[in-house]
Amino acid sequence: MQGLRGNAAMDDIIKRNPIRSLIIAILIAILLWLIFAPWPPELVAKWGRKQIFLNALFGGITLGALYFLVAAGFTLIFGLMRVVNLAHGSLFLLGGYLGYEISTATGSWFLAFPIVFIVVGLLGLLMQRFIFSKMEGEELRQTLVSIGISIVFADLMLWLWGGQSYSILAPNFLQGPMELPIINSVNANTGATNWLRYPAVRVWILIAAIVIGVAMWLVLNRTALGMLIRAGVDDREMLAASGVRIQLVFLVVFGFGAGLAGMAGIIGGTFQSLSPGEDTRFLLASLVVVIVGGMGSIVGAAIGALIIGVTEQMGFVYAPTYSVVFTFLIMAAVLAFRPQGLLGSRR
Amino acid sequence: MAMTDHAPRFENRADRKYWFERIPAPWWALAVVLIGLPVVANNFWLFQVMGWTFILGMIGLSLMFLAGYGGMVSLLQMTIAGVAGYMVAILGSSGTVTVSLGLVWWIVIPAAFLIAALFATISGALAVRTEGIYTIMITLAIAAAFFYFTRQNYTVFNGYSGFNLVLPPQLFGVNWRDPVPFYYLCLALAALSYGAVVYIARSPFGLALQGVRDNPRRMAALGFNVTAHRVAAYALASVFASAGGILLVWQNAQIAPGTIGIPAAIDVLVVAVVGGMRRPLGPFIGAFIYVILQVFSPDILGFFGFSAERFKLIIGLGFLAVVLFSPDGVLGLWDRWRARRQRRDADGAGGAA
Numbered sequence: 001m002q003g004l005r006g007n008a009a010m011d012d013i014i015k016r017n018p019i020r021s022l023i024i025a026i027l028i029a030i031l032l033w034l035i036f037a038p039w040p041p042e043l044v045a046k047w048g049r050k051q052i053f054l055n056a057l058f059g060g061i062t063l064g065a066l067y068f069l070v071a072a073g074f075t076l077i078f079g080l081m082r083v084v085n086l087a088h089g090s091l092f093l094l095g096g097y098l099g100y101e102i103s104t105a106t107g108s109w110f111l112a113f114p115i116v117f118i119v120v121g122l123l124g125l126l127m128q129r130f131i132f133s134k135m136e137g138e139e140l141r142q143t144l145v146s147i148g149i150s151i152v153f154a155d156l157m158l159w160l161w162g163g164q165s166y167s168i169l170a171p172n173f174l175q176g177p178m179e180l181p182i183i184n185s186v187n188a189n190t191g192a193t194n195w196l197r198y199p200a201v202r203v204w205i206l207i208a209a210i211v212i213g214v215a216m217w218l219v220l221n222r223t224a225l226g227m228l229i230r231a232g233v234d235d236r237e238m239l240a241a242s243g244v245r246i247q248l249v250f251l252v253v254f255g256f257g258a259g260l261a262g263m264a265g266i267i268g269g270t271f272q273s274l275s276p277g278e279d280t281r282f283l284l285a286s287l288v289v290v291i292v293g294g295m296g297s298i299v300g301a302a303i304g305a306l307i308i309g310v311t312e313q314m315g316f317v318y319a320p321t322y323s324v325v326f327t328f329l330i331m332a333a334v335l336a337f338r339p340q341g342l343l344g345s346r347r
Numbered sequence: 348m349a350m351t352d353h354a355p356r357f358e359n360r361a362d363r364k365y366w367f368e369r370i371p372a373p374w375w376a377l378a379v380v381l382i383g384l385p386v387v388a389n390n391f392w393l394f395q396v397m398g399w400t401f402i403l404g405m406i407g408l409s410l411m412f413l414a415g416y417g418g419m420v421s422l423l424q425m426t427i428a429g430v431a432g433y434m435v436a437i438l439g440s441s442g443t444v445t446v447s448l449g450l451v452w453w454i455v456i457p458a459a460f461l462i463a464a465l466f467a468t469i470s471g472a473l474a475v476r477t478e479g480i481y482t483i484m485i486t487l488a489i490a491a492a493f494f495y496f497t498r499q500n501y502t503v504f505n506g507y508s509g510f511n512l513v514l515p516p517q518l519f520g521v522n523w524r525d526p527v528p529f530y531y532l533c534l535a536l537a538a539l540s541y542g543a544v545v546y547i548a549r550s551p552f553g554l555a556l557q558g559v560r561d562n563p564r565r566m567a568a569l570g571f572n573v574t575a576h577r578v579a580a581y582a583l584a585s586v587f588a589s590a591g592g593i594l595l596v597w598q599n600a601q602i603a604p605g606t607i608g609i610p611a612a613i614d615v616l617v618v619a620v621v622g623g624m625r626r627p628l629g630p631f632i633g634a635f636i637y638v639i640l641q642v643f644s645p646d647i648l649g650f651f652g653f654s655a656e657r658f659k660l661i662i663g664l665g666f667l668a669v670v671l672f673s674p675d676g677v678l679g680l681w682d683r684w685r686a687r688r689q690r691r692d693a694d695g696a697g698g699a700a
Contacts, residue, residue, distance in 0.1 A: 324496050
């Protein structure tokens with residue numbers, strides 16, 4: 001659980017790996033230059049217009065933000081309870097469908113979030129209370145049960161909502177593009193700068209994900225509840241032995257993770273669309289994110305989500321046939337060289 | 348004390364019987380029924396129901412081998428079957444002339460097995476980097492990656508539409524896709540796979556693998572290479588999955604990404620778990636239940652006023668019930684029932700009806 005502890009390890013890493021840190025710093029500098037500086041003509045000739053690159057990059061970051069919201073609950077549940085909840089994707093899709101119903105019925109996009117969080121969170125609570133807690137320690141059985149639940153949910157949702165795809169409409173002020181303080185291109189004749197325009201809703205999704213991520217980090221690292229959760233991740237038995245009602249902590253975390261997946265479903269439905277099969281897609285995305293980032297680490301999930309999201313979008317733009325392969329290669333490389341994930345701890 | 352417990356077993360070895368005497372009567376009966384089935388059953392039963400049962404059973408068997416003896420629950424077996432199936436379509440002949448190479452069968456089939464084994468070895472080597480519950484996640488991710496890759500790649504895998512008109516070779520003048528020959532082909536390969544698994548489980552390698560499952564550290568301390576045993580198990584299991592995969596392609600006469608998608612991978616797991624992952628017979632029983640449910644679900648569901656599409660719901664609920672109430676599957680239920688009966692008989696409390 002190094003990831004949750006955060007900054008203290010950072011200086012240590014730089015001291016231990018000066019060369020690697022330098023390379024990473026140079027890469028970040030190049031990336032920043034690519035984003036902010038107007039591109040010289042040679043580069044445009046080679047890579048295409050800067051707009052394409054920026055769109056892929058920001059699309060990837062936004063997608064990463066969405067992946068993070070789904071994967072954060074998954075990794076937290078895994079880290080604390082050792083439950084691999086393969087029904088997590090179903091919770092995502094269910095949240096999306098419910099969000100669609102609520103926002104079309106009430107006309108309020110924002111109202112959908114708290115309701116979905118509570119409903120899907122409650123569902124998660126029930127799953128933990130009546131199913132997973134009954135077979136604690138039997139990891140394989142819990143996983144199999146979660147697979148069974150996901151099959152049942154997938155069919156129930158297909159029954160209720162059919163096979164067509166749904167899209168949730170964002171409220172008016174979130175629609176349309178938004179100018180970002182990033183130079184898109186400079187008009188050679190007039191010298192006027194052309195700023196990057198980007199869909200507003202995606203910017204807000206990114207901001208929301210960052211806010212939620214930071215809030216989670218603060219709760220985990222600065223509150224009593226967070227302390228209990230971190231202690232539970234490190235040593236569940238010891239925490240239970242010291243008198244904490246650990247089942248309650250489990251319930252809180254499971255409910256929160258499920259609710260977060262449900263809310264991510266609304267965002268996914270706004271940002272892309274909802275249809276049968278999206279549950280598996282997001283389950284797999286969170287699996288890969290968590291494998292890359294390290295199981296049970298929130299910061300790891302954020303980094304993993306960013307890497308996978310950006311890779312996926314870049315792949316779609318620059319090498320459409322092989323975009324999946326890049327994602328997979330990253331996962332394989334992490335497994336080969338760091339099986340516990342980038343920020344995971346060795347168990 | 349422990350020594351005397353084992354003593355009778357050695358005495359038993361003295362009065363060793365012939366191998367066919369050691370096979371219990373129910374097995375002979377089963378063999379007679381299966382071999383004689385074409386006399387009574389129609390083509391639909393032979394080709395669709397039993398053929399599919401054996402195919403699904405073989406792929407499930409490869410999972411059972413890994414999970415039951417190696418302790419590695421892999422969701423990759425359908426993908427491995429798919430690799431072998433795809434290779435048959437790509438190297439052999441199919442309706443997609445632009446991609447298929449049209450080589451002769453005695454190159455195509457061994458090559459399909461080899462390539463699938465290579466794929467299984469490489470992904471197995473990745474999967475065994477981590478243990479236990481992680482294996483499911485990693486194999487699921489690899490399976491998904493391969494599925495999306497076949498869907499996107501048109502130069503080798505012909506993308507979304509895949510390959511059709513993939514037919515078995517006309518060997519010995521027999522059309523192997525006719526129901527009766529196909530049934531016997533499936534039966535023979537399934538019986539061979541079953542026998543191979545039973546044999547391997549008792550071989551030194553199989554025993555070492557079970558040792559690795561139960562206590563990897565101790566096996567490592569005894570000088571066994573834990574990782575090598577696990578990877579070798581993946582390679583061995585790939586043979587059964589490949590056989591199933593090739594038969595599957597011949598049965599459907601086509602293969603497409605949908606054949607190896609995540610639902611298909613989960614189905615294999617369902618089949619193995621429902622049947623029971625402790626014994627090699629389990630997957631075949633699970634496959635039979637699955638196929639019967641799948642084939643007859645329209646009638647049964649229609650009877651209760653549901654649409655036929657709710658088949659997955661039945662499968663899901665059945666799977667949940669098995670995992671919740673009898674984690675060792677249908678075979679586990681049977682074992683417990685028999686043990687209880689034997690206990691009752693031994694107590695002299697009178698036999699059950």
